[in-house]
Amino acid sequence: MxxxxxxxxxxxxxxxxxxxxxxxxxxxxxxxxxxxxxxxxxxxxxxxxxxxxxxxxxxxxxxxxxxxxFRRRAGDDTDGIPIHDNFxxxxxxxxxxxxxxxxxxxxxxxxxxxxxxxxxxxxxxxxxxxxxxxxxxxxxxxxxxxxxxxxxxxxxNTAVASASEPLNIDVQGMQFAWIFSYPGTEIQTAELHVPIGREIKLNLSALDVIHAFWVPQFRLKQDTIPGMATSIQFTPNKLGEYPIVCAELCGSYHGGMRAQLFVDTPEDYEAWLVQEQEDLASSNSKNAIASTEILSQHQQLLAAQTQKMGISPETLKSLPRTMPN
Ligand SMILES: [Cu+2]
Structure with a gap:
């Protein structure tokens, strides 16, 4: 050369x-x-x-x-040079x-x-x-x-500083939705909220078939597998709303198995948590009111019946309070 x-x-x-x-x-x-x-x-x-x-x-x-x-030139009908082996x-x-x-x-x-x-x-x-x-x-x-x-x-420092520990959130995949649970609370939501700048650990599980939790903007994709725990960790660093997509064909409505992920400021996240907890408490107390009403109606009915049998209302009240269905 x-x-x-x-x-x-x-x-x-x-x-x-x-x-x-x-x-x-x-x-x-x-x-x-x-x-x-x-x-x-x-x-x-x-x-x-x-x-x-x-x-x-x-x-x-x-x-x-x-x-x-090395194209063939006009009038050139010869064979190519036999080349082989080049160690x-x-x-x-x-x-x-x-x-x-x-x-x-x-x-x-x-x-x-x-x-x-x-x-x-x-x-x-x-x-x-x-x-x-x-x-x-x-x-x-x-x-x-x-x-x-x-x-x-x-x-x-995990033992010392709890703030440096990842925030754990449970994610359940099911046909055809995602359910997010926040450990330590009774909050269950269909949309995922996380605070910015905090390390998040998602503990993934599946209720029925294999799904895949995918957030393209986080470059995260992890299968959720029935009977097997999987997890992913990430630290969101941009406020906003991002799509959660199921990336594993999981049934007829697989294409609709989407949810939203909100990256909030720590203040907004706390406010959201408080709001969710209040909503939960008020819906629980509504349920509680409803069940007490049913229970008292039930007891009145029962009292009328049992009085004839010689059972006092006090004895009735002391019975275990099981909810009538
Ligand atoms: Cu799915």
Whole structure:
């Protein structure tokens, strides 16, 4: 190979790498990110897209170049040159995909680990740092490192600081709705409210068939499986209203199995909780009033009957108060 050819290959490769890096960062394919952990997923997605774009451009460039350069000329009826075996090339095209696939595998597992358990499965593998070097995403990297630190700290301090513990919310999937329960309260809702900036842990379960809890803006998707507990953790960092979608075909109305997730300010969240509790109390007391009325009617009726049998009303009252149906 002469010098000018090596130079043009180098220039071409550099252009492809620059174009791929740019596309990886500016693809606009993901919805807005509304959770701290979303950056992990986005970095992974953008890295994969960068690699995919580079491979696509390299392959297409060689293909188009070869089609033009090595096309059959007029009057040329000879066979092509018989080319086979290139040991160096075979080593390269085996080694490059092997390294890439292993790297993608470990990196993906890391992200999965954080989203599942709140911490990476292979801390210190340097994968996020690699992304940082590859893509130069200083801010994203710093953000993630902070978050890792916070996660470590929160684990160390769980016994001391209760505020650093994740806020647990139970999520039940059923045909065809989501039910959210707030432990420590009797609140059950069809829409999910969470306070901004607080780590949330959703404990997922399914009542009937497999569903999948998916919030695209949080980059979260987790199956809910009958008889098996699953969970996801995230920290919402943008106020707003986001869709919750069932991402597992679960029956005839699967497409309608949607709910809303509200990220509130801590004050709004508290106010919402109080309001829900008041609503619950008032509906309970209405029920209680209704049941006392039924009970007293029932007892009056019973009293009339039992007086004839020589049973005093006092004895009646002392009987266990079971609700008449
Ligand atoms: Cu479903």
């Amino acid at each position: 002469n010098k000018s050819r090596i130079f043009s290959i180098a220039v071409g490769l550099s252009l492809i790498i620059i174009a791929s890096l740019w596309y990886g960062q500016n693809n606009g394919l993901l919805p807005e990110a509304a959770a701290t952990e979303a950056i992990l997923y986005d970095n992974l997605f953008n890295s994969l897209l960068t690699i995919a774009a580079a491979i696509f451009l390299i392959v297409q460039t060689i293909l188009i170049y070869s089609m033009i350069k 160096l090339l075979e080593i390269i095209w085996t080694a490059v995909p092997t390294v890439l696939v292993i790297w993608v595998g470990i990196y993906s597992f890391d992200v999965y680990g954080v989203m599942q358990n709140g911490r990476p499965m292979s801390m210190g593998m340097g994968m996020p740092a690699m992304t940082h070097n590859h893509l130069g995403m200083e801010a994203a990297h710093a953000d993630m490192m902070n978050q890792m630190d916070q996660m470590e700290n929160s684990e160390l």
